[in-house]
Amino acid sequence: MEIILKEDIIGLGYKNDIVNVKSGYGRNYLIPQGKGVIASPSAKKVLAENLKQQAHKLAAQKAAAEEKAAVLNGVALVIPAKVSITGQLYGSVGAAQVAEALAKLGKEVDRKIITMKDAKKVGDYVALVHYHKEVVVEIPVQVVAENADELKAAAEAAKAAVAPVVEEAPAEEEVEAPVAEEETPAEA
Numbered sequence: 001m002e003i004i005l006k007e008d009i010i011g012l013g014y015k016n017d018i019v020n021v022k023s024g025y026g027r028n029y030l031i032p033q034g035k036g037v038i039a040s041p042s043a044k045k046v047l048a049e050n051l052k053q054q055a056h057k058l059a060a061q062k063a064a065a066e067e068k069a070a071v072l073n074g075v076a077l078v079i080p081a082k083v084s085i086t087g088q089l090y091g092s093v094g095a096a097q098v099a100e101a102l103a104k105l106g107k108e109v110d111r112k113i114i115t116m117k118d119a120k121k122v123g124d125y126v127a128l129v130h131y132h133k134e135v136v137v138e139i140p141v142q143v144v145a146e147n148a149d150e151l152k153a154a155a156e157a158a159k160a161a162v163a164p165v166v167e168e169a170p171a172e173e174e175v176e177a178p179v180a181e182e183e184t185p186a187e188a
Helices: 023-028 041-053 054-074 095-105 146-163
Strands: 003-005 016-019 036-037 077-081 088-093 119-121 122-133 135-145
Touching: 003 023, 003 041, 003 088, 023 036, 041 054, 041 077, 054 135, 077 088, 077 095, 095 135, 119 122, 119 135
Parallel strands: 077 135
Antiparallel strands: 003 016, 003 036, 088 119, 122 135
């Protein structure tokens, strides 16, 4: 089913895009919520005319998005999180935490336009900020352990607890027991 989107939907498309979706998703969610309309031939003609008339307005929107993106160029985030001894995070770091970290730097970004695979381990990740369908900013995100000193001490303690000397027990000789033959009852 072809749908003309009336607003940006991350993961599906942007405003005025024509997308193919399953008919249930279109009929039961997009159309009733006002997020899209059926892409009939007449609706496509109206869309083409509107895009032609709004070309200068769309160029201005793209320019504004590029200005916002320029503010985020060169920004790298370091997000501390609580981590277990194995390096696994308690919870995860996602778009909401990236938006909070950007807000602390004085750069307000709506978390709904940020996409990032949830970070469940310590390491380096990339968050994408979608200002416009042609303007996407990549922000490197480094997730670090909030309690790094405690983790090192716990890891050393765990290694020390595992390392005690294990004495070998003397090997016992294996003695084979004689196998008793089964007696079969005599037939009469």
